[in-house]
Amino acid sequence: MSEEIISPPSRTPFISAANRWFKVAHALGLKQRNTLDREVLMEEVSNEAGLTDFGDPWFAKPYDALVDALREEARLNLSGEFVAEMQFRKVLTDRLNAQHWFDRHPEILERALPRPVIVVGPMRSGTTRMHRLLAADHRFQHLRSFETISPVPPQDFERGDEDDERVTTARKIQRMARLANPRTLNIHPTGPYEPEEELGLLVNSFWGMKHEAQWMVPSYGKWCEGEDARPAYRQLARLLKLVSWSQQKSSLKPWILKTPQYMLDLDAVLDTFPDARFVFTHRDPKAVVGSAASLAWNQTIIYSDHADAGAVGREWLRKTEQQIATMRRVRDRIDSSRIIDVHFEEMDRDWQGAMARVYRFLGMDMAPALSGMEDFMTRSRALKRKPHRYSLAEFGLDEGEVTERLSDYVETYGVRVEGRERRSA
Template identity: 65%
Template sequence: MPKAITKPPRRTAFIGALNRSLTLGRKLGLMAEPDLTRQAMMDRAAETTGLSDFGDDSFVEPLDRLLDSLHRDARLNVAGEFTADKQIDKVLKDRLWAQQWFAENPEILTRALPRPIAIVGPMRSGTTRMHRLLASDHRLSHLRAFETISPVPWPGFVPGDPSTDHRPQLARRIQRIARLANPRTLNIHPTGPYETEEELGLLVNSFWGMKHEAQWMVKTYGRWCEDADGRPAYAQMARLLKLIGWSQQSSSLKPWILKTPQHMIDIKALLATFPDARMIFTHRDPLALVGSAASLAWNQTIIYSDQADARELGREWLRKTRLQIDRMRSARKLIPAERMIDIHYEDMERDWEGAMRRVYRFLGMDIEPALPAMRAYVKRSRLLKRHPHRYSLAEFKLTPEQVMDEMQDYVDSFGITVEPKLRRRAG
C-alpha cells in the first residue's frame, strides 16, 4: 500500500534556474521587466502584428481585472511575470488575427453550430475521458490541443494545407517546457499537440475563466468572474469554434463536443449561446474531486509563485468546487429533462462501454460505428497515463469531514458513492 501523502510536492529545479537566469538578465540590462499594464500590452500587440481591431471590447474589463489581481494577489516570481507577459501578449495577438480572418473570409461567421454536446462536470470528475471517448466518433467535431493553445491560425495559413499551420509545433514547444517546469502537470492531465482537448483556450481568448485561477493565485479576479456576465466570452468562443471548423475544413453539420469545468459556473451563458445544446453531467466522489482539483492547481501555481500556501489553496478549491455544484444545480432547472443525462465516474470506471451506450441512447445515435475507435482510445489512454495521479486532502490541510460537511447534499441528491478507502486515504 503506498505511503500516505501529507505534504504537497515541490517544483522542479528547472524553475529555480529559470528564475535566476531571468533575474540576471534584468540586472545586466539584457531584458526589461515586463510592463503588465493593459494599454501597453495592447499597443505592443498592435505594433507587432500591424493590426488594430481587437474585436468587441468585452474583453477589456476581464483583462483589467486579471492584471489588477496579478499585481494584487498573485505574488509572481520572475518566471511567473515573464510567463504572464507572454501568455497575455499571445491572446491579444490572437484576437487581432481572428478579426483579420473574419474580415477576409466572411463565410466563417455564417457557419452553423448545430446541437452541440456539452460535457458539464466539476474539475476532475471524468470529463476528459468522456470527451475523448466521444471525440473518437468521426461523426462529431472536436478541438485538438494545439487548437485550444492557439485557436487562431497564424497569417499565411491555408485551410487544408497542414504545412502552413505552425501551431502544432508551438504546442510541442509549450508542452516540452511544461514538462520541464513540472512533469506532474502532464501526468495529471496527459495530452499532446493532436490530442482531443477542451475549449479552455477559447474562453481565455476573452481573458475569462478558471484557467487563470488554476495557474495563478488571482482571488479577486476569480471572485469577480463568478458574478460577472459570461455571455460575451461564450459568444467569442462560438466565433472561434466557427473559425476552427473552417480551418479544419470539417462539415458544419457535425455537432461539436464541448467540455470545460468553466461550464459548471456558466451554464446560463452556455445555454444562451447554444440554446439547443445537449448536456452530459458528470459526477464523482467529492473527496476525490476536491483533492484532485487542489493538486492540479497546486502543481501549476508553484511554477509561477514562490509563496503558494497549501492550506489557502485547499480551502479555495473546496469553496470553488462547492460553487460549481451550486451553480450547476440551479441552472439544471432551466434544462428540459430530455436534454440532459447524468453519468457517474464510478460507472465509467466499472463499465465504460455500458455507460457510453446509455449516452448514445440519450443522443439518439448508434454507438456501434464508434466502438472500435473508442476501444482503441481506452488502450492508448492507459499508455498515456503511465504515472498515476497521487494526491490527498491532507496535503492541503483538509479533512474528509470538512469536505463532506460542504458536499453531503450533493452526494445525497445525485446518489454518489463515497468510497471508504478514500475517506481513510484523504485523512
C-alpha cells in the same frame, strides 16, 4: 495502502534555475522586467501584427480584473512574470488575427453550430475521459490540443495546410511544461492532436478557471462569478466557427464540447447553444476537491515561490461548492430529455456499458465509434505515465468537512462516496 501524503510535492529545479537567469539578465540590463499593462501590450502587439481591431472591447474588463489579482495576490516569481506577459501577448495577437479572419471571410460567422453535445461536471470529475471518448466518434467535431493553445490560424494559413506552425508551438509548450513540472502532464495527459477542451477559447477573452488553476488569484475568480459571461461565450462560438472552417469540416457536424468552466457559466452556455444536449458527470466530492487542489498546486508552484497549500485547498473547496451550486440552480432550465447523468465509478467499472447508455440517450448507434474509443483507451494509458497521487490532508482539508459541505450534492445525484482519502486519478 501507502503511507499518507503529508506535504504536497515541490517543483523541479528547472524553474529555480530559470529564476536565477532572469535575475542576472535584469541586473545586467540584458532583459527588461515584464509588463502586463493592457494599453502598452495592445499597442505593441498591434504594431507587430499591423492590425488594430481586437474585436469586442468587453475583454478589457476581465483582463484588468486578472491583472489586479496577479499584482495583489499571485506573488509571481520572475519566470511567472515572463510567462504571464507571453500569454497575454499571445491572446491579444490571437484576437487581432481572429478579427482579421472574420473581416476577410465573413462566411465564417455564418456557419451553424447545431445541437452540440456538452460534457458538464466539476473539475476532475471525469469530464476529460467522457469528452475524449465521444471525440473518438468521427460523426462529431472536436477541438484538438494545439487548437485550444492557438485557436486562431496565423495570417498566412491556408486551409488544408498540414504544416501548421501551431502544432510546433504546442509541442514546445508541452516540452517546457514537462521541464517545469512533469506532474502537470501526468495529471492531465495530452498531445498536440489529442482532443482538448475549449479553455483556450475562453482565455481568448481573459475569462475562466484556467487562470485560477495556474495562478493564485481568488479575487479574480470571485469577480468572474459575479459577472455576465455571455460576451466570453459569444467569442467562444465565433472561434469554434473559425476552427471548423479552418478544418474544412461540415457545419452540420455537431461539436463535442467540454470544460468545467461550464458549471459556473451554465446560463451563458444555454443561451449560446440553445439546442445543446448535456452529459453531466459526477464523482465523490472528496476526490474532486483533492484532485482539483493538486492540479492547481502543481501549476501554481511553477509561477510563484510563495504558494500556500492550505490556501489552495480552501479555495478549491470553495470553488467546487460554487460550481455545483451554480449548476444546480441553472440546470432546472434544461428539459430533462436533453440531460443524462454519468458517474465516475460507473465509467471505471464498465466504460463501454456507460457509453452505450450515453449513445441511447443521443439516439445514435455506438458501433461505428467503438474501435475509435478502444484506441483512445489504449492511447490514454500510454499518455498517463504515472498515476496522479494526492490527498486532502496535504492541502489542510478534512474528509468530514468536505463530505458535510457537499452532502446535498451527493444525496441529490446519488454520488457514491469512498471512505479512504488517498487516491489515484
